[in-house]
Amino acid sequence: MVTPTLHVFSISHYCEKARWALDYLGHDYVLSRLAPGSHIKKAKSLGLKRGAMPFLELPDGVIQGSADIVSWAETHGAGEAQLTSPENREACLEIEQRLDDVAGIHVRRFFYSEAIVDHPSTVLPIFRRGLPWLEQLKLSLGWKVVCRLMIKGMDLGPTQRQESRDKVEGELDWLDGLLADGRQYLVGDRLTRADLAAASLLSPLALPDEHPEYQHIVVPPLAQADMDRWAERPSIRFAKNLYKNARHANV
Ligand SMILES: N[C@@H](CCC(=O)N[C@@H](CS)C(=O)NCC(=O)O)C(=O)O
Structure with a gap:
């Protein structure tokens, strides 16, 4: 049997969600880190x-x-572990969808609106992480162009940063509200894909020690000040705890 290959950007929190599900459910897979630009060629070559x-x-x-990768990982699971049950699947998918559509997008825009716009050289190392040396070289030479495309593609800037910051705060309020009754998991009494989605998509704010890619990430100063303010929020503590208890890094 041919081993599946997961193609990722090292920095991406959506990629981390898929990777965590594959790890958690015991899948054997090859991790392929791609550079921005090369990822489009690879995607096209796969149709x-x-x-x-x-x-x-x-x-x-x-x-x-x-x-969809988490769903594939669930239906092709190698062991006993599960990330939903027939009873809670719908509730989990609903929470995950909201996290994908709101927190995922605005955490990224909040971070990049400062990091890529004002401190682009600090973001290059994490995108280069684990790439073959020729890809690292090409990415370094083309980094300015990549940043320009990212600024345009994700609509980054200071006003946008503020807008996304407000959205992030709204989503942290929502999650804090869900957690206010002292529950250990977002849905039911076992870890589900809703928890994986929350923890991975908030990981750029929580920076858990167990994250497989973020050990040397550089956080720009405005983001750092917000992250310091948010650090004790239940949702951020929840993300950190989940990493500690359920993310066994596969670096
Ligand atoms: N909702 C999607 C979001 C995927 C996404 O936005 N991926 C970004 C990286 S964080 C990307 O690859 N952007 C480059 C592109 O679309 O070409 C998911 O959950 O996979």
Whole structure:
């Protein structure tokens, strides 16, 4: 049997969600870190219309998008572990979808609106992490262009930073509200994909020690000040705890 390949950007929290699900459910897979630009070529070579990462290359096709990869990981699980039950699946998917559509997008825009716009050289090392040396070289030479495309593609800037910061705060309020009754997991009494989604998509704010890629990430000063303010919020503590208890890094 051919081992699946998970194609990722090292920095991407959506990629981390898919990777965590594969790890948690005991899948054997090859991790392929790609550089921005090369990811589009790879996606096209696999017959995908868009480059959006992550995608999982299988012997008989390709699955794009973290939620669909988590679903594949669930139905093809190697062991006993599960990330939903028939009873809670709908509730988990609803929470995950909201996290994907709001927190995921605005955490990223909040971070990049400062990091890529004002401190682009600090972001290059994490994108270069684990790439073959020739890819590292090409990425370093093309970094200015990549940053320009990211600024345009994700609509980054100081006003946008503030807008996304407000959205992030709103989503932290929502999660804090869910956690206010002292529950250990977002849905039911066992870890589910809703928890994985929350923890991975908040990981750029929580920076858990167990994150497989963020050990040397550089946080720009405005983001750091917000993250210091948010550090004791239940949602951020929840993300950190989940990493500590359920993320066994596969670096
Ligand atoms: N909802 C999607 C979001 C995927 C996404 O936005 N991926 C970004 C990286 S964080 C990407 O690959 N952007 C580059 C592109 O689309 O070409 C998922 O959960 O996988």
